[in-house]
Every structure is written in structure tokens, then in C-alpha cells.
Amino acid sequence: MSEIHVPHRHPTLLRLTSAAVRRELLDRVLAPAATPLLLGVFAALAIIGVIGLALRVAGGYENRVAWGYTAALLAWLFMTVHGAPLAAAGLRFVKADWRRPIVRIVELCTVGGLVTFPLFLLLLPTLPPRQGRANIWFDWPGAPGAYEAVAVLFLALTGLAMLALSARPDFAAARDAATGAARRRYAFLAGGWRGTPREWDVLRRGLVLLGALYIFALAFVQFLYPIDFGLSLIPGWISAIFPAFAMLTTLQCAAASTLIALYLWRRFGGLSDYLRLDHFWGLAKILLATSLLWFYFWWADFLTLWYGRKPPELAVLQLLVVGPYFVPFALAFLLSFVVPFGSLIWNRVRISIAGPVVVALSVLLGNFFNTVRIYVAAYSVAGMGGHALEQVPPAHPPDVIDAMIVVGVIGLIALLYTIASRVIPPVSIWEVNEGLMLRRPAHYLKGEYIVVGKPT
């Protein structure tokens, strides 16, 4: 009798039936587990955050540096909370089959737009007048506030539209399984979904289109925000690479925050059947590639200023790299590049679940320090005029209100995410079942493989 050879670390097949998938995932929204402690903790954090923001607003906008950590936090949220849905948009765009169990988990992050947009509006008055300082708007009326606010608003709305469209068939499944008020609620959310070929086609193509537009919108926001709230606030800092660096760090953080979300769902959310090694391994490869690019983009920006050795450019390096913000810079460099590169090149770390998750945590922390060294530094510059930084300001340490805002805003987003995941199944039922329909185990010579059908 011939021996069957199973290739090492091959993708695994979800060993559940369509009916089991449907039943398990619908139970999560129709009879959600009681989690009063989790919701209570997030709600308490959210209240702390709202109080922190209220205190900050009450303190006024004259002392701009006081808003530095809030600006850094928002930049980080654009990279993480708004970055995570890129995984859904991108993987769906390229028809990656392994995306199926993870897309909804990251799409749920789009509820963060309900927090980032108001936070952005709170930050707008911190911008000094355009006149007398370098900016990309010349003297355009209403700029940058009106144009940037519209861009952030549409980023949030596009994400929510993507979530609502993707969840529509699952709402219909919940409608058909529910009774009473839940049935009426899901009937409204499903919008008369019946599952005709036309509905499916509009859904699939609509998700691809919205995903592409979401990427455009995020790239635009990550072009405007770093320039207006960072680069243009530091006299003498001229960089064409910095906005691209911001987008690159968004891609890196998208992979990292997706990994963290997957781990939390797998470890504490009971989704270990769906979230397997393949997903962590696939994202770890993206994380390794983007970590290498992190260094490349940073180095290209740094080298231009360092090699030129013009006094205004050396002053910028003094502020952002080697001077008062050296510690956040060093931590950013270490955690966003050295740690991921040094660890993910090893197969044993990359092809595991714990390894990529630890590295993802490092990347998220590193990029938070990176936003601190850029935005807090930019907000600590006093004079806006001129073409050079006349005096390098000292480092501005965070105060209690900053800590309240950072922890509280993250808690508020976690609260919204948790509530949303109790209404919308955290795994897309229709996409997983489509995957089950298209995957079959098969033998070839001595090996056992998975054959994946790809509809055109």
C-alpha cells in the first residue's frame, strides 16, 4: 500500500459544512454571548477619552503643542483603523482565496470612521493660518480645512458603505433565521435581499469598486494629513517622500492590525476553526515586505537631508531624528524595522501564529512612536514663518490628558467594534460558504493538495 505524503505546512481546509458555518456564525448575532465586563471596560475607557477631549477643548487652541499627541493619535488611527480594511479591499481585488474568513473582521474596523471624523474636526482649529508658511494649497479659499474634512468624511462613508454592502447577504440569512424584533431589524438591514444572480453580481462588483475607491480615498487622506498636520508645520522641511512614507506605513500597519485582530478573534473569539496558520503566514509575508520598505522610504528621506547638509535641513534632522525626539525615533526604528526584519526573515517565526502577532504588536507600537516624533515635534514648533527652523524646540512629554485621550479614543473604537460585531457576523458567511463550494482536497502522485476553483 502506497504511503500518502502530506507536504509540510500546506494550506489547510476548513473542516466545517456550510450549514455548520451558517448556524455558528448566525448564533453569534442572534444570541450573542453576554460580555458585560468587556463592554463595560471599553465603555469606561470611552468615557475617559471623551472627558480627556472635553478637557483639551476647554483648554483652548492657543497652546498648540498641547494637541500634538492627539494629532499623532489621529495619524496612527488613519494607519491602523482605516488601514486594516485595505486588507479586505486588496485581497478581494486580487481574488485571493485565503481572504474569506478575514475580510469581515477588518471591514468591521470601518466603524472607527465614526470616531476619526469628529476627532479630525476637533483638530482642525489647531492648524495655523496658511499665510507665511509653506503649504500645498497656495491661497485657495477654504483650504485646507474644508477639502480635508470632506476627504476624511468620504473615507469614513466609503468604508461603512463597503461594510454594509458586504454584510447584506448575511443580514438576509439572519432575517430568515430570526423571529420578532430581530427579524424586523435584519429585514430592514437586508433591504429585500433574495440572492438572485443579478444581486450577487452587483454585490461582488460593487465591493471591488468600493474597495478600489476606498484605497484612493485613504491614499488621498494620507497625502493631505501628513503634509498639513506635519510637514508644513516645520519650516525648512521639504520632502516629496514623506506622504508616500505615510502611505507605506499605512500598508505596514494594515497588515499588523489585521494580524492583531485575527489573533484576538482566534484566541478569545472562538474563531480558531476559521483563522488558521495560512492567514497569519500570508500576512507575515506582507509585513516583512513592508518593513523592508519602511527602511527604504525612511532612508531615502533621511539621506537627502543629511547629504545636502544645508543648515535648514540639518535643523529638521535635529528636530525629528537626533535631537529632542531621538528616543521616539530610535523606538520607531527598532520596532518598525529592526524587529520585524530581524525576526520575520526566519521561517520558524514567519510560519507560525505567535511570531507574526508579536511582530505586529511591535510594528504598531513602533509606528505610534513614529507618529509621535513627527506630529508632536511639528506641533511643538512655535514660529510658522520663514524657510528654516530657527530654534529646535525641546521635547514635549505627554500629560495626563494626553494619556486619557489616547487610551480613551482607542477604547471608544474598540467599543463600537465590539457592538458592531454583535450585529454583523464577524466572519462573512456567504464568502466562507462560497470558498467551501470552490475548494476540494485532491491527491496528486504522493501528495495531498487543495484544488481551488476560481470563477472568472
Added chain:
Amino acid sequence: MTIRHLLGLYPDAERAANGADALRQAGVPQSSIEVLTDTPYPEGAFGEPPAQHRLFVFPFIGAACGFAVGLLLTAGTQLAYPMPTGGKPILSVPAMIIIMYEGTMLGAIIMTVLGIIFESRLPRARLGTYDPRISEGYVGVLVVDEDPVVGRAEQVFRQSGAEVIREREPED
């Protein structure tokens, strides 16, 4: 003429595909047949023609309109209030690109969302002929046509293994 809605419910996709085939052979026009599923089956799995819609047109129209508005806003303002500066061109193209990009993107987003709403025929007040078992994996084959055609379809449903046959109230 009375239009009837008849739904045949099959426990699996293969029998539903055979049922849909039998309907076509029995002379039921393809335009009267609709397949209802809980999962997106590959196009043509039930012998149906490709779904017809124009969703892709919407973002292009939106993008073109948004670009035009951005161009008019930026170029129009600069031409209406010209500020000659050191012999430079009146139109400052790099600064215009930002607003034109935003206009293009917003137009495309708005029209895509409107396109999805329109092509999904939303809002829909009534669910129409449907059975909740479709969400449990059953495949529904719906025939909407005049009385004699639906009569033939009913016979086909019975012969091809439909587990449930249900009809909506007739409408004139």
C-alpha cells in the same frame, strides 16, 4: 393577463440546475426564470445568461463629473480673478491637481454608491416570492410568467424533484 409567481425549492444545487434546464426545455422563457441562492454560484452554473447591469458606468460618470467640477472650480476661479505673479502662468496646475483629484474621487464614490442602490433596486418595500429555507442552503427556482407557462413550470418542478412548490398571490 394574470401574472403568476411560482417558486420551486430544491434541496441541492445539482437538482436545481437540472430543474432549470428542464424548464427551458419545456418552453419556459429564460427571462421568466430566476435562481435564488444563499451563496454566489459561478456564473452560468444554472445555465442562466450573464447578469445584465451597468454598475461599471456609474463610477466613470461620477469621476468625469467630479473631474469637470474640480477643473471648472480651480481653473474658473483663477481665470476669473487673475493674479499675475512674476510672469508665471495664471493657472497653477500642481495646486489644481489636488482639488481635481478630490472632485474625481468624490464623484466616483457618490455615483458608485448610487449605482449600487439603483442596480440593486433599493429600497425594496416587499421581499417578493421567497422562502427562508433558501438561506439554509436550499436553491429556489422562480418562474414569473403568464398562467399557461407557470402551469407548465409547476409540472416540471414536480418531475424534477422540487421539495416545495409555493405560489405568491396572483397579480393582474
